[in-house]
Amino acid sequence: MSWADILQILPQQLVFGLALGTVYGLIALGYTMVYGILFMINFAHGEIFMIGAYLGWWVFALLLQAKVGGLHPAWVLPLMLVHAMVGAGILGVCLERFAYRPLYLRGATRLGPLISAVGASIFLQNAVMLTQGARMKVYMTSLLFPWSWRIQVAGVSISALVLVMTASAILMMWGLHLLVQRTTLGRSIRAVAEDREMAAIMGVNVRRVIAATFFLGSALGGAGGVLVGLYYTQIDFFMGYSAGLKAFTAAVLGGIGNIHGAMLGGIVLGLVESLAVTFINPAYKDVVAFAILILTLVFRPSGILGESVPESEKV
């Protein structure tokens, strides 16, 4: 490839990278919020994302089956997103209630809930495989976002799907930011993350705040599942594994526990991946992503925006 070729495809790749990056960021929020409050990595978050993709697909498939006319993304997409978010949110709350809380309440080591999360991840994968089959489900994205819907900006062709996907992800992050910074619930989440006992002394119901955190993080992960499903048009029970790892990388890169870090980490990761696709070889996309994870952990474990790791132990 000559430099001229590269320069020609680079802007296009950066647009893809940005779009995918915001979605990585969206999923990464689930990891980082749970870590911020419980100091544990919810390894089942990738599966929550995958189930979100199925929940969104299910709405779409039902609408198609019922031969509902006038499938316009303006109302179908919100419906898919809300369904996936509520379902994934409830799933996240159940995971916390039944797979993690019994462990951390009994004062188990930090390893306990972590292993339970790995177990929950395997369980959910297999549950979906058994009930939904191992074959891929197809998102009929082109019925919602026809290929002809695209705009040209400075020689870059951007499809409506990519625009909507990026906009929804950014909108949800903005919503979360407002919720965390401006509302009483957000303040109590931050208070519990900073000093759980003091938050309780202020009268905060800590368990409820932890449950709310799981709901929010999981709901965003579920929404991410729908967006990724629409983007790649195919979903299967195993999709949460690699997407989960990518989002985890984004969370670590941005500084785990830091909400803005997760957003930034996602976007940086998406952009770097798109650069790798352009300059190296598309086959090395994942290699680059995980090289970033390793390099971050070795040279700056606290991430881009992270503060130094606190001494206090939680869970």
Add this chain to the structure above:
Amino acid sequence: MLSLTDVVTHYGPIRVLKSVTLEVRAGEIVCLLGGNASGKSTTMKTILGVVRPTAGRVEFEDQRIDGLPTESIVRRGISLVPEARRIFGRMTVWENLAMGAYTRRAAPPGELAEDRERVYALFPRLEERATQLGGTLSGGEQQMLAIGRALMARPRLLLMDEPSMGLAPVLVDQVFDIIQTINRQGTTILVVEQNATVALSIASRGYVLQNGRIVVHDTAEALLRADHIRRAYLGEEGER
């Protein structure tokens, strides 16, 4: 107003409070003295329900509160200025005060604004720094914030755990002046201290806690005069 009767509290297998009986009457300032690891902070946490007593009763305004969740104890009108202040360092001063009013989040905003004004009147410094992060305040300012935060809950009983800790002597006097002001405005106060002289000078009565037991109980004046008690139980020479 508040009474503890034969309260026993365990941390795991360790019996931290062996038998604590004390009473605080409405309008009083009572101080609970004791050296390191005598169980002072545990007494505070037991009253607030952060740890549950394994035996005995805690009553507040003639109702049993032991076994209740912290949230509902705070809502009944008890709040705490904790040891080492423990303000939320990553939140602004304004937000810290909002956290203090957490149990009153359904209250009309006008009422909360009023309380905020009252706190600012006590501590003008906090108003100046309202948008600053708690972690950037000086030690004295953080103590003011911790007190202001506790007042935002409109407590009828204010628990204070070592308010003099880590403060310069000038600030210690200021803090105790403010404790008296708060008391005169109608809040009953139970203050835990190692600094016996200062604490007793503003209190009406005092209890001495040693190894999880109340060993002495008397009026503040009597305790101030009884040098031998201070020497025996508090490990001090009457001056710090």
